[in-house]
Amino acid sequence: MTSVTQRGRAGVDDPPDASLVLDVRDLRMRYGSVDVLDGVTFQARRGEVVVLLGPNGAGKSTTIEILEGFRMRSAGDVSVLGVDPARGGEAWRARLGVVLQSWRDHAKWRVEDLLTHLGAFYAAYSTDRVRRPWPLPDLLAAVGLAEHAGVRIGRLSGGQRRRLDVAVGIVGRPELLFLDEPTVGFDPVARREFHDLVHRLADLDETTILLTTHDLDEAEKLADRILVLAGGRIVADGSPDELTRRAAGEAEVRWTRDGERYVHSTADATRFVRELFRQHGDAVRELEVRRPSLEDTYMAIVYAHESGARPEVAARAFGKGTGR
Numbered sequence: 371m372t373s374v375t376q377r378g379r380a381g382v383d384d385p386p387d388a389s390l391v392l393d394v395r396d397l398r399m400r401y402g403s404v405d406v407l408d409g410v411t412f413q414a415r416r417g418e419v420v421v422l423l424g425p426n427g428a429g430k431s432t433t434i435e436i437l438e439g440f441r442m443r444s445a446g447d448v449s450v451l452g453v454d455p456a457r458g459g460e461a462w463r464a465r466l467g468v469v470l471q472s473w474r475d476h477a478k479w480r481v482e483d484l485l486t487h488l489g490a491f492y493a494a495y496s497t498d499r500v501r502r503p504w505p506l507p508d509l510l511a512a513v514g515l516a517e518h519a520g521v522r523i524g525r526l527s528g529g530q531r532r533r534l535d536v537a538v539g540i541v542g543r544p545e546l547l548f549l550d551e552p553t554v555g556f557d558p559v560a561r562r563e564f565h566d567l568v569h570r571l572a573d574l575d576e577t578t579i580l581l582t583t584h585d586l587d588e589a590e591k592l593a594d595r596i597l598v599l600a601g602g603r604i605v606a607d608g609s610p611d612e613l614t615r616r617a618a619g620e621a622e623v624r625w626t627r628d629g630e631r632y633v634h635s636t637a638d639a640t641r642f643v644r645e646l647f648r649q650h651g652d653a654v655r656e657l658e659v660r661r662p663s664l665e666d667t668y669m670a671i672v673y674a675h676e677s678g679a680r681p682e683v684a685a686r687a688f689g690k691g692t693g694r
């Protein structure tokens with residue numbers, strides 16, 4: 371392992387950018403002789419929802435654990451809320467929220483007692499701008515546990531426990547929230563409510579959120595920006611729309627005419643359809659324009675990587691600098 375380097379790549383004389391919540395440059399992590407992270411570079415700003423995607427074992431949890439200060443990186447410059455997580459103290463930690471895997475301890479505690487107990491830690495870090503902790507009734511309502519305030523934790527269902535995990539993560543009204551696969555085990559209603567909560571936290575509280583998921587539908591609904599981690603690098607970085615536009619310019623146009631079915635792939639669907647109507651007018655029926663979905667895009671990115679494209683090549687194809 372090499373030593374952790376001091377931050378400063380942005381330039382010692384540059385004024386600090388207060389809206390820059392996460393600043394990760396050339397992050398490296400080596401387990402034994404394996405480089406799991408091999409030069410990860412990205413930034414996130416206040417109020418942004420950033421979704422980190424990548425195949426199993428790509429290093430998403432490792433990245434998040436490093437940013438949370440739970441794991442020591444091998445090399446690279448990392449700033450989280452202006453602080454190097456390797457040196458973050460309690461006051462820094464109070465500004466972060468972490469949703470870990472399901473809360474299993476304290477089975478005999480009631481939901482309200484646990485949240486009150488954990489919330490008390492944050493009171494010392496209340497500021498004029500951010501009142502901490504989040505008042506219990508509001509918090510319970512926000513995560514959909516208002517009717518379970520008095521229930522013992524051991525009696526909660528899996529989905530209710532996951533809601534409690536989220537409540538534990540946000541009780542301190544974090545400026546930056548890490549969510550590692552937050553909706554595993556949620557039913558569709560809970561999932562929808564959780565998505566609303568994420569939007570509310572980002573839009574109203576300007577909370578920056580970094581979340582991992584394998585659910586591309588969820589990524590598309592939540593992300594201001596998507597990062598794809600593959601081969602130890604960020605190989606794609608952009609809004610869901612930007613990524614799908616960059617990745618596969620071709621749209622598929624389908625229609626019928628005189629009972630025959632037609633399919634045509636084109637980079638400029640608008641122009642093609644205009645020409646189609648100019649030539650065939652009302653004879654064109656059942657017109658459909660299908661653009662590549664985020665899932666198509668993601669598969670293309672991962673395929674490009676796994677089929678042997680070097681990260682630099684995959685990164686260029688999907689519009690991402692490699693940070694080198």
Ligand SMILES: Nc1ncnc2c1ncn2[C@@H]1O[C@H](COP(=O)(O)OP(=O)(O)OP(=O)(O)O)[C@@H](O)[C@H]1O
Binds near residue numbers: 425426429433
């Ligand atoms: N403590 C460790 N020691 C050695 N190798 C580790 C350790 N922790 C993780 N790894 C390895 O590092 C790689 C990245 O793991 P990580 O859990 O960060 O991936 P991930 O992208 O979160 O995967 P998943 O989508 O499956 O959750 C994996 O190959 C894993 O086996």
